[in-house]
Amino acid sequence: MSEAAPPTVPAAAEGAPGPLGIIAGGGDLPVRVARAARAAGREVFVIVIGGHGDPGRFGTIPKVVLRLGAAGQMMELLRARGIRQLVLAGRVTRPSLFSLRPDPTGARLIARIGAKAFGGDDTLLSAVTRVLAEEGFEVVGAQAFLDDLFAPPGLMTKRAPDEQAMADIRRGIAVVRALGAVDVGQAAVVQQGLVLGVEAIEGTDELLRRCRDLAREGAGGVLVKLVKPGQSRLIDLPAIGLATVLEAQAAGLRGIAVEAGGTIILDRPAIAAAADEAGLFLIAIDPEDPALKEEITP
Numbered sequence: 001m002s003e004a005a006p007p008t009v010p011a012a013a014e015g016a017p018g019p020l021g022i023i024a025g026g027g028d029l030p031v032r033v034a035r036a037a038r039a040a041g042r043e044v045f046v047i048v049i050g051g052h053g054d055p056g057r058f059g060t061i062p063k064v065v066l067r068l069g070a071a072g073q074m075m076e077l078l079r080a081r082g083i084r085q086l087v088l089a090g091r092v093t094r095p096s097l098f099s100l101r102p103d104p105t106g107a108r109l110i111a112r113i114g115a116k117a118f119g120g121d122d123t124l125l126s127a128v129t130r131v132l133a134e135e136g137f138e139v140v141g142a143q144a145f146l147d148d149l150f151a152p153p154g155l156m157t158k159r160a161p162d163e164q165a166m167a168d169i170r171r172g173i174a175v176v177r178a179l180g181a182v183d184v185g186q187a188a189v190v191q192q193g194l195v196l197g198v199e200a201i202e203g204t205d206e207l208l209r210r211c212r213d214l215a216r217e218g219a220g221g222v223l224v225k226l227v228k229p230g231q232s233r234l235i236d237l238p239a240i241g242l243a244t245v246l247e248a249q250a251a252g253l254r255g256i257a258v259e260a261g262g263t264i265i266l267d268r269p270a271i272a273a274a275a276d277e278a279g280l281f282l283i284a285i286d287p288e289d290p291a292l293k294e295e296i297t298p
Contacts, residue, residue, distance in 0.1 A: 018043075018082055018083065018084055018085060019042060019043035019044065019045060019081055019082060019083050019085075020037045020042045020043070020044050020045070020083065020085050020086075020087065021044075021045050021046075021047065021078050021081070021083040021085065021086045021087070021137075022034055022037075022044065022045070022046045022047070022086070022087045022088075022089065023046075023047050023049065023074070023086060023087070023088045023089075024046050024047065024048045024049065024053040024058075024089060024090045025049050025052040025053050025089065025090025025091045025092035026052050026053050026054065026090050026091040026092070027090050027091050027239075027241075028241075028266050028267075029089045029090055029142055029239070029264065029266060030046070030053065030087070030089040030090040030142075031057045031058060032142075032145075032146055032266065033087050033089055033142045033145050033146065034046055034058055034061050035061075036145040036146055037087075037145050038061065040145070043081075044061050044062070045061075045062050045063070045077070045078070045081050045083060046058050046061055046062070046063040046064075047063070047064055047065075047066055047074055047077065047078075048063055048064070048065045048066070049065075049066070049067070049068050049090075049092055050065045050066060050067045050068070051067070052068075052090065052091065052092045052093065053065075053090055064077060067101070068092070069101045071105045071109055072104060072105030075105060075135065078137070083137075084136060084137055084138060085137070085138050085140055086132065086137050086138065086139050086140070087139070087140055087141070087142055087144075087145070088128075088139060088234075088235045089142050089235075091203075109131055129232065129234060129235065139234050139235065140234065141233055141234040141235070141237075142264070143233070148268065149264055149265075149266075150260070150261045150262060150263065150264065150265070150284075151258065151260055151261075151263070151265050151268060151284040152260055152261070152284060153260040153261075153284050153285065153286050154260075154283070154284060155281065155282075155283050156268065156271075156272040156275070156282045156283065156284065157255075157272050157275045157276050157280065157281050157282045157283075158276050159255070159275075159276070159279065159280065159281040160281055160283075161222070161254070161255055161257070161281050161283060162219075164192065164219050165219070165222055165254055165255055165281070167193065168190040168191065168192065168193065168221060168222040168224075169190075169222055169224055169257045169283075169285065169292065170292050170293065170294040171190045171193055171195070171294055172188045172189075172190045172222060172223075172224025172257065173224060173226065173285075173287045173292055173293075173294065174294040175188040175190065175195055175198065175224075176188050176198075176224055176225070176226045177226065177229060177287065179198055179199070179228075180226065180227070180228030180229050180231065181228075181229055183228065184198070184199075184200060185198055185199030185200050186199055186204075186225055186226060186227070186228060186238040187199040187204050187207060187223060187224065187225040187226075187238065188223075188224055189207065189208065189211045189221050189222070189223050189224075189251070189253065190221055190222055190224065191215060191216055191219070191220060191221030191222070191253075192216060192218060192219060192221070194216065194221075196211045196214045196215065196221055197210050197211045197214065204223070204225065204238075204240070204244060204247075205243055205244065205247050208223065208244070208247035208248055208250070208251045208253075209247060209250075209251070211251045211253075212250060212251045212252070215251065215252045219254065220252045220253050220254040221251075221252070221253050221254065222253060222254060222255050222256070222257060223244070223248050223253055223255075223256045223257070224257045224258075225238045225240060225256070225257070225258045225259065225263055226238065226258070226259040226262070226263070226287055227259050227262040227263070233262070237262060237263065237264055238258065238259065238262065238263045238264065239263065239264035239265070239266075240256065240258060240263060240264075240265055240271065241265075241266060241267075241271065242267075242270070242271060242274055244256065245271060245274045245275050245278055245280065245282075246274075246278070248278070248280060249278040249279070249280060253280065254280060254281065255275075255280050255281035255282065255283065256275065256280060256281070256282050256283070257283050257284075257285050258282075258283075258284055258285070259284070259285065259286075259287055260284035260285060260286055261284075261286075263284070
């Protein structure tokens with residue numbers, strides 16, 4: 001892959017202490033963070049999770065591939081390089097504890113995480129962040145290095161949601177907030193007030209594929225994607241990309257609504273252009289806006 005020009009690095013990332021460690025899953029986000037941090041003068045070392053991330057995408061940046069359960073090796077390598085600050089970024093399919101095969105250090109950390117290892121993703125990741133802090137590491141968000149990661153409130157496409165679509169967005173907000181309160185998912189598809197599907201462990205793309213066969217006649221539905229209530233802003237934030245737009249189009253949707261300042265949209269102009277080409281609207285919303293509160297009739 002050709003090297004793209006590194007993005008502008010916010011001042012908060014400049015002069016940060018010591019080298020940066022990145023524990024990388026799949027997708028563009030960890031690659032962007034690595035390039036941006038290096039452009040800011042940080043020494044960067046990447047641990048690519050085997051079977052999830054692609055080490056070839058990091059070019060000449062120092063890296064190693066380790067399986068997810070090799071926590072002992074990970075910590076030894078990070079400490080040997082003097083790394084205290086970590087970014088956890090990229091897609092990782094959550095394994096069962098049986099398939100994780102933790103090494104002795106991993107088993108010890110899982111024991112410290114306790115019952116939260118069996119909870120929802122945010123519960124688990126919050127516990128992981130706490131344990132890493134106890135081990136001397138600081139977890140920082142990707143947004144510390146990428147200042148254009150989130151969209152501000154507003155419409156990003158030529159097409160705008162009509163009254164029915166706005167009603168579906170309001171319904172979607174209520175549903176996703178309810179899901180998030182029990183740490184289940186970050187997205188839902190709503191059509192004409194009907195909830196066609198909600199996101200669980202399968203992810204947004206699979207949710208959209210399921211909804212292809214569930215669509216009703218008439219105006220298409222809307223994908224709503226939000227941060228869970230109380231969710232840490234350091235890891236596992238909701239994200240959309242080109243695949244999301246294409247799957248939404250294939251599912252017969254009319255548009256996508258995401259949380260402003262909380263949903264990751266890499267290459268925002270390209271994603272907005274793809275949505276325009278697909279005939280979809282793409283809008284960033286504030287779920288706390290009183291105008292977006294669903295009116296529930298007893």
